[in-house]
Amino acid sequence: MADVAIAPIETVAEICESNEEKLEMAEPVKKKQKTEDDRSLIEEKLEQRLNGILCCAVCLDLPRSTVFQCTNGHLMCAGCFTHLLADARLKNEQATCPNCRCEISKSMCSRNLAVEKAVCELPAACQYCNNYLPRSTLEFHERQECSDRLTNCKYQRIGCSWCGPYHELQEHEQQCCRPQKSGAEILEALQSIDQIRDDEMKVYSNIFNLLSFEKITLNDLQLRPYRTDDFIPRVYYETSRFSALDQQWVVKGQVNDNHRDPSQSYQRTISYQLVLKSRVGSNCNLDVRFIVLKGPFGEMKVKPVIYNYEFTSDKYESDYNLLPLFTLGECNKLLASKTINCRIIMFQIQK
Numbered sequence: 545m546a547d548v549a550i551a552p553i554e555t556v557a558e559i560c561e562s563n564e565e566k567l568e569m570a571e572p573v574k575k576k577q578k579t580e581d582d583r584s585l586i587e588e589k590l591e592q593r594l595n596g597i598l599c600c601a602v603c604l605d606l607p608r609s610t611v612f613q614c615t616n617g618h619l620m621c622a623g624c625f626t627h628l629l630a631d632a633r634l635k636n637e638q639a640t641c642p643n644c645r646c647e648i649s650k651s652m653c654s655r656n657l658a659v660e661k662a663v664c665e666l667p668a669a670c671q672y673c674n675n676y677l678p679r680s681t682l683e684f685h686e687r688q689e690c691s692d693r694l695t696n697c698k699y700q701r702i703g704c705s706w707c708g709p710y711h712e713l714q715e716h717e718q719q720c721c722r723p724q725k726s727g728a729e730i731l732e733a734l735q736s737i738d739q740i741r742d743d744e745m746k747v748y749s750n751i752f753n754l755l756s757f758e759k760i761t762l763n764d765l766q767l768r769p770y771r772t773d774d775f776i777p778r779v780y781y782e783t784s785r786f787s788a789l790d791q792q793w794v795v796k797g798q799v800n801d802n803h804r805d806p807s808q809s810y811q812r813t814i815s816y817q818l819v820l821k822s823r824v825g826s827n828c829n830l831d832v833r834f835i836v837l838k839g840p841f842g843e844m845k846v847k848p849v850i851y852n853y854e855f856t857s858d859k860y861e862s863d864y865n866l867l868p869l870f871t872l873g874e875c876n877k878l879l880a881s882k883t884i885n886c887r888i889i890m891f892q893i894q895k
């Protein structure tokens with residue numbers, strides 16, 4: 545027989561009495577301290593436990609924004625969710641939940657608002673002062689409130705390169721030597737700032753110049769994913785034919801410059817080419833500038849970059865040009881979606 549410890553039976557009166565005794569005996573200050581310690585211990589454990597429950601099943605981090613769940617309730621942060629869908633597109637497989645292997649897709653998975661809100665309430669460390677704050681207030685704190693946040697001197701525009709914690713800003717600005725510099729030195733600083741701005745403006749002034757050309761067309765396109773029939777099939781994109789500049793065209797897209805297996809690579813890019821489909825005469829020369837932008841039905845964040853190509857009867861495919869997306873995540877987002885929606889503007893240069 546196993547030993548069973550049997551607690552001595554106490555009457556209710558006895559328990560109350562002994563508790564009262566303890567209360568009387570305890571020193572109030574110490575007692576308070578102890579409960580506070582206990583509470584912080586419990587809270588810490590609870591936070592840790594919640595971190596383990598609410599974290600993304602893929603990266604194990606607490607999700608920063610949108611949280612998706614599979615039909616069995618496994619959580620995925622937005623970044624990992626799109627990454628899984630993008631990988632599946634590249635491998636030509638059905639995307640599955642990494643926990644339970646059930647199928648996942650945009651229509652099958654739902655958001656989990658309760659988890660999104662709960663994560664917002666959990667504390668996270670400020671990257672500057674290391675204090676713990678609720679996630680929902682962290683961004684505001686790091687941007688406007690934290691006394692350790694990195695700030696630039698107000699004389700940055702005239703060449704001061706100081707960048708330091710906000711609580712030292714006032715002292716620095718009082719003794720900053722920039723305002724005392726000579727006009728010539730300040731002019732130099734202003735010139736280099738102007739240079740950067742001029743480069744940025746160049747692309748816009750180019751577009752404005754092109755807008756006064758005689759032949760301009762604008763088409764909203766849908767790039768659909770297809771697979772090559774190679775031994776190891778590759779994903780590529782193609783639009784249906786469209787008319788522009790009195791000719792027929794298609795746009796083709798490829799991933800990671802047609803690398804053999806882009807699903808293995810973390811760095812992903814999409815590039816595109818413009819293909820002339822109409823048969824043109826041997827003396828025909830179509831000098832075209834083109835730019836891809838976000839269409840009215842698309843969401844992609846793309847930088848405005850103009851490419852050009854001279855199409856002739858035997859040069860009917862432009863080079864592959866990078867679709868200049870803002871972030872790596874943006875590329876996965878496009879791969880994860882059913883189609884890539886964009887707008888192409890074409891300008892014909894007439895000599």
Ligand SMILES: [Zn+2]
Binds near residue numbers: 603604620623624
């Ligand atoms: Zn994740």
Ligand SMILES: [Zn+2]
Binds near residue numbers: 614615617644645646
């Ligand atoms: Zn699952």
Ligand SMILES: [Zn+2]
Binds near residue numbers: 670693
């Ligand atoms: Zn802070």
Ligand SMILES: [Zn+2]
Binds near residue numbers: 699721
């Ligand atoms: Zn300064």
